[in-house]
Amino acid sequence: xxxxxxxxxxxxxxxxxxxxxxxxxxxxxxxxxxxxxxxxxxxxxxxxxxxxxxxxxxxxxxxxxxxxxxxxxxxxxxxxxxxxxxxxxxxxxxxxxxxxxxxxxxxxxxxxxxxxxxxxxxxxxxxxxxxxxxxxxxxxxxxxxxxxxxxxxxxxxxxxxxxxxxxxxxxxxxxxxxxxxxxxxxxx
Numbered sequence: 001x002x003x004x005x006x007x008x009x010x011x012x013x014x015x016x017x018x019x020x021x022x023x024x025x026x027x028x029x030x031x032x033x034x035x036x037x038x039x040x041x042x043x044x045x046x047x048x049x050x051x052x053x054x055x056x057x058x059x060x061x062x063x064x065x066x067x068x069x070x071x072x073x074x075x076x077x078x079x080x081x082x083x084x085x086x087x088x089x090x091x092x093x094x095x096x097x098x099x100x101x102x103x104x105x106x107x108x109x110x111x112x113x114x115x116x117x118x119x120x121x122x123x124x125x126x127x128x129x130x131x132x133x134x135x136x137x138x139x140x141x142x143x144x145x146x147x148x149x150x151x152x153x154x155x156x157x158x159x160x161x162x163x164x165x166x167x168x169x170x171x172x173x174x175x176x177x178x179x180x181x182x183x184x185x186x187x188x
Contacts, residue, residue: 026076035113040141047182060086072104081109104131112140134167
């Protein structure tokens, strides 16, 4: 991520700016542009959202969102995958999903992109945990590693056949090898 504007802004000033592609995030008064997702990143993001939604949506347990702006505390961030308990999802008067998520995700997943600053990505996960998020994943496809972050605990490094930690409200079992296996699509 690189700073886009040199002067400090307020969160309200940032939220008045138009949305862009790729997205900008607001951290400590500065705006940082997320890198445009590339192939591996995009594939993992899609498959993770699909895997979560397949086991949570029908029973109205939770929903996974891709590239959703979440504004809470002093930041406005765009996790690669943000998962919310069903009862915390903002619905509008018509029962449709609202546009503004001014709440922390219950589970945040960040997938490191080439040339992305790992420190800023991890800092966003820690910010989420500070504000109530139950679990954060940091996924590095180059190193084939996942790091799970839990509130008030040491990070957990996971590789190979290690089973990924899940929030207690999701009945899903995945290994690190399985998620990186998604990078090799099956040919029919």
